[in-house]
Amino acid sequence: MAMCAALRCVSTNFSAALPLLSRPAHIWTCQNSLRPNILRTLYTSSRLSGALKFTDKHEWVRVEGGVGTVGISNFAQEALGDVVYCGLPEVGTKLEQMEEFGVLESVKAASELYSPLTGEVTEINTDLADNPGLVNKACHEDGWLVKMTIEKPAELDELMDEAAYEKFIKSLDS
Amino acid sequence: MGIRMTARLKSTLSTYFDEMGKAGIILKSASAGIFENLALEDWIHDHVDLQNRSILLLWRNSPVVVIGRHQNPWQECNLPLMRRLGIPLARRRSGGGTVFHDFGNINMTFFTSKKKYDRHRNLKVVTSALKALRPDLDVSATDRFDILLNGQHKISGTAAKLGRTSAYHHCTLLCSVDRSILSSVLKSNTSEVIRSNATLSVPSPVKNLSDVDPTLDADTIMEAIASQFNNEFGFDSPVITVDPAHEALMPGIHKMTNDIKMWEWIYGKTPKFSVCTSLVVDDVNIKLDMDIKSGTVEKCAVEIPEDWLPPETVNEFTSALNGSKYCPNEAAVLVAAFMRTRSMSADVAGKIHRLCEGVLSVM
Numbered sequence: 001m002a003m004c005a006a007l008r009c010v011s012t013n014f015s016a017a018l019p020l021l022s023r024p025a026h027i028w029t030c031q032n033s034l035r036p037n038i039l040r041t042l043y044t045s046s047r048l049s050g051a052l053k054f055t056d057k058h059e060w061v062r063v064e065g066g067v068g069t070v071g072i073s074n075f076a077q078e079a080l081g082d083v084v085y086c087g088l089p090e091v092g093t094k095l096e097q098m099e100e101f102g103v104l105e106s107v108k109a110a111s112e113l114y115s116p117l118t119g120e121v122t123e124i125n126t127d128l129a130d131n132p133g134l135v136n137k138a139c140h141e142d143g144w145l146v147k148m149t150i151e152k153p154a155e156l157d158e159l160m161d162e163a164a165y166e167k168f169i170k171s172l173d174s
Numbered sequence: 175m176g177i178r179m180t181a182r183l184k185s186t187l188s189t190y191f192d193e194m195g196k197a198g199i200i201l202k203s204a205s206a207g208i209f210e211n212l213a214l215e216d217w218i219h220d221h222v223d224l225q226n227r228s229i230l231l232l233w234r235n236s237p238v239v240v241i242g243r244h245q246n247p248w249q250e251c252n253l254p255l256m257r258r259l260g261i262p263l264a265r266r267r268s269g270g271g272t273v274f275h276d277f278g279n280i281n282m283t284f285f286t287s288k289k290k291y292d293r294h295r296n297l298k299v300v301t302s303a304l305k306a307l308r309p310d311l312d313v314s315a316t317d318r319f320d321i322l323l324n325g326q327h328k329i330s331g332t333a334a335k336l337g338r339t340s341a342y343h344h345c346t347l348l349c350s351v352d353r354s355i356l357s358s359v360l361k362s363n364t365s366e367v368i369r370s371n372a373t374l375s376v377p378s379p380v381k382n383l384s385d386v387d388p389t390l391d392a393d394t395i396m397e398a399i400a401s402q403f404n405n406e407f408g409f410d411s412p413v414i415t416v417d418p419a420h421e422a423l424m425p426g427i428h429k430m431t432n433d434i435k436m437w438e439w440i441y442g443k444t445p446k447f448s449v450c451t452s453l454v455v456d457d458v459n460i461k462l463d464m465d466i467k468s469g470t471v472e473k474c475a476v477e478i479p480e481d482w483l484p485p486e487t488v489n490e491f492t493s494a495l496n497g498s499k500y501c502p503n504e505a506a507v508l509v510a511a512f513m514r515t516r517s518m519s520a521d522v523a524g525k526i527h528r529l530c531e532g533v534l535s536v537m
Binding site (some may be wrong): 085108 | 445
């Protein structure tokens with residue numbers, strides 16, 4: 001149990017250190033306290049950071065190479081109906097976690113979008129300008145909304161993984 | 175029949191509602207100002223706990239054109255005509271299309287939690303209220319959340335906004351609106367020259383309720399809707415009049431009102447678009463190409479026969495417009511300044527002046 005706790009604790013530090021290559025001292029501290037087979041497990045779990053994490057507002061974020069790609073979940077796109085317009089922020093916009101960063105207009109309503117993380121917008125999906133329906137058709141891939149830096153990686157731990165999110169949306173129906 | 179709100183020390187509208195302890199509340203705005211009323215909607219949406227409470231807000235405005243969140247006013251309405259008639263433009267935060275309001279139009283906003291968001295049920299309040307007043311009236315809601323009179327004419331349109339935990343659905347109701355002004359302001363003079371991905375309105379033939387029954391007036395209808403709201407949801411609220419200018423009662427509402435009056439919101443929020451047209455000035459064909467982002471000219475290109483105006487002058491003219499607001503007043507000021515700072519013959523000055531007028535005509 002203690003080892004698992006140590007692993008989780010260290011993997012958090014590791015992913016925090018990942019984009020901060022200028023802090024080797026930090027990484028050394030981790031490595032020094034571990035045996036080689038645990039190090040190997042750590043590398044595997046850092047690769048898992050390509051998996052989706054979800055907010056309770058039905059946005060997802062996928063982390064790859066220190067950049068977070070943000071979109072809305074299948075549950076959200078179904079609830080919204082056909083998206084007719086994507087109102088997205090400018091590149092360079094700085095966002096706090098939970099801050100409103102845009103709006104999706106659908107036949108249902110104009111629905112506000114909330115940032116899953118604290119960071120800066122590095123890219124917006126320009127395909128959505130002429131093809132807003134991508135959000136419905138491919139909400140996890142081509143229908144992504146923005147890419148952003150991850151200023152506070154610990155925020156990722158607060159988000160739900162896919163299994164937890166599935167449980168969450170089931171509980172909403174009741 | 176109504177109750178007028180008076181400020182109590184340290185009490186805001188929100189705490190007043192909490193103290194009332196009612197699950198349903200009916201409000202009526204004391205203001206006829208569109209910005210004040212839109213700000214009132216925003217304030218209620220942001221500050222009032224709507225998890226276990228529903229609110230109906232009734233409001234009317236002096237003449238104004240209101241566009242949806244992602245629309246392009248140059249595509250949707252006749253801005254030069256509106257300026258001549260003194261009819262302002264407002265952009266709301268909800269989606270949907272463009273509408274014309276005057277005192278003959280009733281606006282209704284239904285505030286609920288996101289869970290209780292139900293546009294059909296809200297529209298049923300309206301149609302049932304009308305049928306209670308006049309049982310023979312043929313009014314029905316469509317799949318698009320319009321209300322039709324006699325299955326043909328639109329008397330109500332709907333728009334909505336979903337926020338963090340709550341939602342609002344608002345709709346119009348044509349009682350005795352000036353239909354000739356409505357149709358002339360809602361017809362753009364430049365829609366054919368604009369290329370954009372902004373959301374477009376769906377034009378519909380409209381009618382006033384007073385056209386089929388002149389005895390139906392807005393006050394009677396508002397009272398019936400308030401009553402039916404209570405019936406439908408099992409509430410028992412009186413109609414409470416609220417003044418959206420009351421900052422003490424609604425802290426922050428003045429700033430919200432000012433925010434939506436800003437050019438950057440009304441015009442600047444227009445999705446990126448381009449204008450591509452041919453102007454005829456002095457029998458000369460001139461091609462005009464402009465890209466506008468955030469309401470600002472990002473690119474301005476003019477194709478003019480070289481023998482009509484020297485290319486350097488034309489380049490300086492387009493540079494003067496680059497980076498400026500896509501606004502006839504601002505453009506006119508910039509071109510006037512441009513002409514003052516260069517020495518030019520009367521002939522060239524006259525041509526630039528007429529060229530400028532041509533460009534202004536699409537703004």
